[in-house]
Every structure is written in structure tokens, then in C-alpha cells.
Amino acid sequence: MLILSKQINVQAIEKTVIDTNWITLLFTFLLACVFLLKGLSASKLKGNVSSFMNYGFIEKEVEDISTFFNLFQSVIFIFSMLVLSLLLYKVSLFYSVFEVFGFYTYFKIFGGVFSYFSIKWVLEFSLSLLFKINNQVKFFLVSKSIYLYSVTFFLLLPLVLSHYSQLKTIFLIYFSISIFLIRFIVHLFSNKKLVFNKLFYFILYLCTLEIAPLFILFKLMF
Numbered sequence: 001m002l003i004l005s006k007q008i009n010v011q012a013i014e015k016t017v018i019d020t021n022w023i024t025l026l027f028t029f030l031l032a033c034v035f036l037l038k039g040l041s042a043s044k045l046k047g048n049v050s051s052f053m054n055y056g057f058i059e060k061e062v063e064d065i066s067t068f069f070n071l072f073q074s075v076i077f078i079f080s081m082l083v084l085s086l087l088l089y090k091v092s093l094f095y096s097v098f099e100v101f102g103f104y105t106y107f108k109i110f111g112g113v114f115s116y117f118s119i120k121w122v123l124e125f126s127l128s129l130l131f132k133i134n135n136q137v138k139f140f141l142v143s144k145s146i147y148l149y150s151v152t153f154f155l156l157l158p159l160v161l162s163h164y165s166q167l168k169t170i171f172l173i174y175f176s177i178s179i180f181l182i183r184f185i186v187h188l189f190s191n192k193k194l195v196f197n198k199l200f201y202f203i204l205y206l207c208t209l210e211i212a213p214l215f216i217l218f219k220l221m222f
Contacts, residue, residue, distance in 0.1 A: 020163070022102075022103045022106070023086070023163055026082065026086065026106075027159075027160060027163075029082070030079060030082060030083065030156060033075055033076075033078065033079040033082075034079070036075055037072065037075055037076055037079070040071060040072045040075070041072055044061075044072060047060075047061070047146075048076065048146055048149045048150055048153070049150055049153045050150070051143075051146045051147055051149070051150045052147070052150055052182065052183075052186050055190060057146075058139070058142065058143045058146055058190070059139075061142055061146065062138055062139050062142050062143075076149050077117075077149075079149075079152065080148060080149050080152040081110065081113050081114045081117065082110065083152040083155055083156055083159065084113050084152060084155075085106060085109045085110035085113045085114075086106065086159055087155055087159065087172070087176055088109050088113065089101075089105065089106045089109050090159065090162060090163075090169055090172060091169070091172075091173060091176075092105070092109070093169075094169040094170070094173070121141075121145070124137075124141055125141070128141070136194070137194070139191065139194075140191045140194055143187060143190055143191065144187055147183045147186060147187050148183070150183070151179050151180060151183050154179050155175075155176060155179065158171070158172050158175050158176075159172065
């Protein structure tokens, strides 16, 4: 009797499992931030969300705001940084930018985003005081911040759907590009008098405080 022996080579396949439980906790925290903002000022929350179509709210904020360092502004700033960081995390995961993904990678992205916006806004405020143009650019700076907050509220739902449903990440990317483009156009239109009267300085501002820091941050993170 001829016995044929078959040798089976079992090759272990390395499977990387990404723990996403922390994303659920993050969404819970973000929802808690929304409820806290509503409790602090429901009218301000509604105004920030609908700022693209509510020019009067921004004008009122410019007149009423005395400092950015109040509880409402602090909470909405943290909320926005967390949402933007999660968006960048999802995009990085889609394009496999990092070798390892997880909470540490998200925290690294959050640190970069938080530092970028904090330093940039401090510089903008300091330079406006230094050159004594704070009254001229106050509406520009305040509207830019409020429009950013509005964008992050619009991004929250697609982020939730992309994580818990069949919504493709590529749709999230296209939606994000579209909403940021709308923000740029609305912000440009609402400040058209200042921008077109000082076009050279506006382009210089974009290059020095908007675009250049992004390239530096990108090099540091990637």
C-alpha cells in the first residue's frame, strides 16, 4: 500500500486589529460637549451652527465679545479641535499614512491640531494689537473662528456615519473638502471689502499664517 503523505504548510498571517472603542468614548464626549454648550447658551450654539446663513449673529458676536477665554468659547474650541483631529485620523487611516493606528496616533494628531490653531490665533491677536489694527480685523478674525466651529458641527454626523455605517471614507473626504470650500467662500464674501482693499496683505496673511504653518506641521507629524 502506498501511503501518500501531504505536507501542509500553514503560514501565519499577521492580522492587525485596531481598537476603536476609544472612538465611541470620543463621540460620547463630543455629544456631552454639545449638551454643555446648549446649557451654557442655546442661542449661541444655534448661531454658531447656522453661521453660514446668519450674518447678523456674527455681527452681534463681534460687538458683544470681550474675550475668547470664557467657558463657552473654551468648550466649543476643544470640541472643534477634537472633531478636526478625528477627521484627520480617518483620512490618515484611509490613506495608510501611519504604520500604527490607535488612540496614541489620534492623540498625536490632536496635539498637532490644537497647537497649530492655538499658536496661530495667539499670533493673530498679538499682531493685530502690535500693529494697532485690532478694530479693523476683529470681524475678520471672529467670523473665521465661528465659521470653523460651524464646519465642525457639520462634520460630526458624517464622522459618526462613517464609523458606524457603510458610509465610505471617500465620501467623508469629499464632503469635508466641500464644506471647507464653502467656508472659505462665505468668509471671503463676508469680508470682501477688507480683503479686496488690502489684497496684497490678505495674500501675505494666507501665506504666512495659514499655509506655511500647515506645511511645517505636516513635516513634523509625517
